[in-house]
Amino acid sequence: GESVGLHLPTLSVQEGDNSIINCAYSNSASDYFIWYKQESGKGPQFIIDIRSNMDKRQGQRVTVLLNKTVKHLSLQIAATQPGDSAVYFCAENNAGNMLTFGGGTRLMVKP
Amino acid sequence: DVKVTQSSRYLVKRTGEKVFLECVQDMDHENMFWYRQDPGLGLRLIYFSYDVKMKEKGDIPEGYSVSREKKERFSLILESASTNQTSMYLCASSLVSRIYGYTFGSGTRLTVV
Numbered sequence: 001g002e003s004v005g006l007h008l009p010t011l012s013v014q015e016g017d018n019s020i021i022n023c024a025y026s027n028s029a030s031d032y033f034i035w036y037k038q039e040s041g042k043g044p045q046f047i048i049d050i051r052s053n054m055d056k057r058q059g060q061r062v063t064v065l066l067n068k069t070v071k072h073l074s075l076q077i078a079a080t081q082p083g084d085s086a087v088y089f090c091a092e093n094n095a096g097n098m099l100t101f102g103g104g105t106r107l108m109v110k111p
Numbered sequence: 112d113v114k115v116t117q118s119s120r121y122l123v124k125r126t127g128e129k130v131f132l133e134c135v136q137d138m139d140h141e142n143m144f145w146y147r148q149d150p151g152l153g154l155r156l157i158y159f160s161y162d163v164k165m166k167e168k169g170d171i172p173e174g175y176s177v178s179r180e181k182k183e184r185f186s187l188i189l190e191s192a193s194t195n196q197t198s199m200y201l202c203a204s205s206l207v208s209r210i211y212g213y214t215f216g217s218g219t220r221l222t223v224v
Contacts, residue, residue, distance in 0.1 A: 034212040043115075043201055043215035089154070091212070099213060103153040 012108045019077040021105045023090035026071060032093040035064060035075045038104070039086045047075070047088075077107075085109045114138075117202050117216035124223050130189040132219050134202030140214070141207040143185035145169075145177065147198040148218070154201065160185055161207060192223045 013019045025033070031052040036044035050057045050064045050073075057064050063076040073090050087106050091099040118133035136143065144159040146169075156169030158177040166177050174196060178186045185204075189196055199220050203213035 036212075036215075041120075041218070041220075043117075043203075043217045045215070046212050049212060098159075101154040103151075 009103070010106045010108065012110060013080050014110050015080060015082060017080055019075075019080045019084070019107055019109075021075045021077075021088050021107065023073040023075075023102050024071060025073060025090070025092050027092065027094040027100075028068070028071065030092040030094040033064070033066060033073050034091045034093075034099070035062075035073075036089040036091065037084075037086045038089065044089060080107075080109050082109050082111060115202055115204050115214050115216040117200075117219050119219050120217065122219060122221045124189075124192050124221065126193060126223055128189075128192045128223075130192045130221065130223075132187040132189075132200055132202075132221070134185045134187070134216055135183050136185075136202075136204040136214070137183065138204060138206075138214065139182070140204035141182070142205040143179065144203040144205075144213065145175075145185065145187045146201045146203065147171070147196075148201055149198050157187065192221075194223050197221060197223045 034049045035047040037047050038044040048059045048062050048064050050066050055066055061078045065074045077084055087104040089104045090102045093099055115136045124130050142161050145157040146154045148154050155171050157171055157175050158166055158169050160166045160179040163182050176188045199218050201218050202216040205213045
């Protein structure tokens, strides 16, 4: 079936380095994608989104890249900080207003 | 600041108890959702509602029911709690008209003993 998945379940980076979190999706009809951040003991929080008519979108220290050819989504975090330590989820909208979530990648930032 | 508020952060209930998890949103969203989140299994949809008194089963509705008597409130009911329902429960809401993603509550960590 259609699914959203992640390549790396855990990513460990040094403070100050850039982080890249990847996500593969399988539904070519998906037209909207979101990255969420979930800190320990909290609910997921919206980070950044991108529509399928775009390849790149930038926020504050975060960039989302969408490669529709290979159905790949990535989240780049610049100058990773300890506060970035969390689980990151990608999600896709492929049927009306329902999102399908990936399994999550844990980002660990080493001081 | 717009919010989705879940009434309890932590709950401990006994097997067989009837459990109510409450969720309230102040964004006038039509859609509301209940998920459970377990290690290695990600977010799994239990039930959702797209309007008052309307409900739809998600992927894992067994052992649960829901109630939506008012637009802002969506309740998840465990009719007879079991230990395999120990989990993190997340409520979310969204607009029907445009998909901008979901706004999530902080979650309720339920332990059934």
